[in-house]
Amino acid sequence: MRYLVTGGAGYIGSIVARMLVEGGHEVTILDDCSTGHADAVPAGARLVRDTVHNAAIVAGDGFDAVFHFAGLIAAGESMDRPGDYWNANTVGTLALLEAMRGGGIGRLVFSSTAAVYGDPERLPIPETAATVPTSTYGATKLAADAAISSYCVAHDLAAVSLRYFNVAGAWRDGDGVWHGERHATETHLIPLALDAAAGNRDKLRLFGDDYDTPDGTCVRDYIHVADLAEAHLLAVDAAEPGAHRVFNLGNGVGFSNREVIATVEAVTGLPVPVERAPRRSGDPATLVASSEAAHDELGWAPSRRDLSTIVGDAWEFHRHG
CATH class of the missing domain: 3.90.25.10 (UDP-galactose 4-epimerase, domain 1)
Structure with missing residues (x-):
């Protein structure tokens, strides 16, 4: 299979990319390396150094699916730099969705976050919980999820959003x-x-x-990065045309x-x-x-x-x- 991994020079994206390469898949990484590291890109993967806003430059390369990790991730920082977060996380995702539509890519696994839930009314948090984010970071990811849902309905996209809790480990x-x-x-x-x-x-x-x-x-609920990465490999096979499936990932x-x-x-x-x-x-x-x-x-x-x-x-x- 041929996969595009946005943000694949970052922490989680690079580990997923490496697992894909070890599984015998062809991997292209789209990352401007502003927060990621070029030396984290696995041998055998192709690195295209650009932002997700310019995903159209690679979207026509015949990918079977996209793993979308590109974005900004710090909740506290997002309260001081809201414009950067709306641009990277929401506008960037919208640009990717348009590029996927133009390139005929029908499957997406999106790196979402538990921050969309804000202060939950009950624990543990199910996917049906109210989404009332308390940070700009959570709000930008929730808006990206909404855009993905719209593309699933309008363009038969098959998408899975994985809402991470706190990722750690190596x-x-x-x-x-x-x-x-x-x-x-x-x-x-x-x-x-x-x-x-x-x-x-x-x-x-x-x-x-x-x-x-x-x-x-x-x-906080801490999830091991290897467990999280393995969930992505399962999620891409579970994507269904016209459906946006959402899963929480944590230890419980x-x-x-x-x-x-x-x-x-x-x-x-x-x-x-x-x-x-x-x-x-x-x-x-x-x-x-x-x-x-x-x-x-x-x-x-x-x-x-x-x-x-x-x-x-x-x-x-x-x-x-």
Whole structure:
């Protein structure tokens, strides 16, 4: 099969691309490498360095499907830079949909987010929960989902949106090389805590300790990046013409920020210096997934659910990646 992977030089996109290459598929990556890394592109994949807004330049190359990861991802940052997020996540997706229509590409797997739900009324969160995002990031992804639904109805597109919860960990490929998370400006808790433990930063800022949670810090559902990547491979085969299917992907278990920090200390054997900081705008108190639909309809279930495994694999990449 021939696949286009937008954002395939980034954390999740590059791992999915590498799994596709290892599976014998032909892969083209569209990424301007503004946040991704050209050296993350797997050998055997073709890299086209451009934005998703210009997807039309490759859309006519006879792809069987598109995996769409390109976009901006930081909820807190999105509140300060809304224009960038609307342009990258919503306008960019619309440009991709038009390019797919013009190029005759009929299947799409979209990297969506649990941030579309905002502060949920009940936990764990099913796909039927109200979508009331509390951040610009979540709003831009929800708008992209709406556009995808419209194209499914109007143009018989077969699409699957995967709403991730907190992705972490690293994956070791068939050659024994670790692949993990690295951003020029890191905003995710586990790599930040590992950096602090390793002495690469003075301290870890803990944003908010007065939430309505057992220890006052935010609670999040962490999913291993390899489990997440495997779900994409199942999703592309489950796409149905004229239908937009939506699945939540998570562990179904929540861990507080303090629990994550304690796990990092246990895995590394090193202390994590912490500085208390005010809450970030747009951060819900608790996000925990119900992934029953993905289990029932895709045959997917996370196999790396233990937080120590997730942190441990991230630490392996931190040391050897």
